Amino acid sequence: MTGASTAPTVIPVGSDYDVVIGGGVLEQVADLLREGVERVLVVHPPTLSGLADRVVGLLTDKGYAAEPAEVPDAESAKTSTVAASLWGRLGRAGFTRSDAIVGVGGGTVTDLAGFVAATWLRGVQVVQVPTTLLGMVDAAVGGKTGINTEEGKNLVGAFHPPVGVLCDIDVLRSLPEADFVGGLAEVIKCGFIADPVILDLVAQDPTAARRADNPRLRELIERAIRVKADVVAVDLKDNAVREILNYGHTFGHAIEQVEQFSWRHGEAISVGMVYVAELARLTGHLTGPEGDDLVAWHRAVLESVGLPTTYRPDRFEALLTAMSRDKKARGSTLRFVVLDGLAEPARLAGPSEELLRAAYELVSVR
Template sequence: MTEEPAASQTVIRVGDDYDVVIGSGILDRVPDLIGEQAERVLVVHPPTLRDLARRVASSISTKGYAAELAEVPDAESAKTSSVAASLWERLGRSAFTRTDAVVGVGGGTVTDLAGFVAATWLRGVPVVQVPTTLLGMVDAAVGGKTGINTAEGKNLVGAFHPPVGVLCDVDVLATLPQADFVGGLAEVIKCGFIADPVILDLVAADPAAATRADNPHLRELIARAIRVKADVVAVDLKDNAVREILNYGHTFGHAIEQVERYTWRHGEAISVGMVYVAELARLAGHLSGPDGEALVAQHRRVLESVGLPTSYRGDRWEALLTAMRRDKKSRGSTLRFVVLDGLAEPARLVGPPDELMHTAYGLVSAG
């Protein structure tokens, strides 16, 4: 991975596959990421970003492409087989070929959906991701994982399909609801715990500033989090080995999302999931002694300092356990957790006893 700083942007290369462009006022650069062979481009967006999507489509049209807008539901309701099918029908009616492209404009749910539709149409067409949330920029839009949800769980149907480019215009974060911005910080902080402790230092230095889009360190936080993910994805696209570390806190977090019928924000659930797995690692002996205790405490301190939750209701264990057993990292009936042996020292915990997992649940229960 290489990085090329410029006056208005930072470019992070993901392996040999594509660039992630980070900057201010760069939204009109979307056409530069679309392949020259494309003739038609489908711009997928939620209702709340109609004007922004029109701006993207207009910039695409000025470069000679035939741009079409496709509006999809907001949030997790977009990630369904019926919505995906409606987009396939749209691509078919417009005679999209294998060299035409899809552009996803929105948060992580839209980029997941757009990527999945691109991966499955004609067995794969180019997709450009334009994430408009902090969560989308540092997580969902980077890495090539695409997917939709089913009644049985989150992202259980999907495909690995790297984009041809990702454009992160940080200016759009100024209009992001505060709760959504803070939710996105969970994935940034996760990268600090698993790989880049400087992220934790930047957040801890001024937690109040970290929760604002005008944070002077925002671009650095975004770039550092993307760099962590890019380094991992470059060596393990298909989640066979090291990429699992990016799921730190996600096994328990995804279970909360499912049990709560996706009424919890992803980042809120992952925040609790990180505290849960830190407690589980301590109980299992991965985090031992005063240093281990301090690291568990640091999880709570950093996450709570930016307003993220660190506990969950105490009467949902059986439902949570059932949801965790459907986790993508599970092998047969054996649960696998990403844990820490120390700060920025990720490891795996395979098949912990139910009693141990239940005890850790008690330590993150609010009552």
């Protein structure tokens, strides 16, 4: 449950850093900075200027020279132009390699702040303060940073773990419902790939799951973060195990690109999960009545919280082109994360275009 009176939960990501989860934990932001920091740049979107000012105040009270840096909202923040503007701010303010950046915002801001931190003087500290459900359970945890190009999403980036992550669940109360529900896609993803209790918690009361005042929200967030933390701890640079976190993302990222990022990330990933579930059934990874039930469960759980499970029928060629640029592709070979069963992720490499199109037909609405 939320509230400052509840002790925070601390989830270690290997031996590298901690994720602090709870109500009112924003007050701990200065505690996560490591020795030697003097200057801090607080990166935030226009909608969170008040919260960013609060973070600046908390840091200033601890003796840091902190200043806010506003960036555009949503995916428009993740460009080389915006990154260059932040590099300019750092240079003019005299930031050294021992100084730090704090990212306050959703996944786009934490991606951008992390990338700028990774590239300024070849790496400075970054503390992530995600303010959306998506940011808390996905973008801010794991050390993946990046910006977009016209050719695709997150194609330019670096692995740069934060020195700490603060997930203050009280800030979710002001999050628009559509954005909150979009974040649930990444929570549900963790249920399918590793922790089925998440799916049970959502299925018990889908209406409550859609709300930030859900009494089980903190448990859902903690379970999803533990899934990611456990994976990242053994595979920081996405060489093997970490790939399972991309369940639904190859097709989902393609939707985002084709729709020019007008779809929320979680909405696209929701369709992407149904797509790879159908692809798993077509390729023999999911078989028999149990496989059919698992595919149906994808649709049931996702639809129960208001997430989409279908896509338009006239975009296959564009989606295929977008998927070919996916970071998980190897040469001309497309790679997908699929399931052999509930919480049994596997890899599928090089399915034929015929199979890819057949799965697309199964998620298309006419």
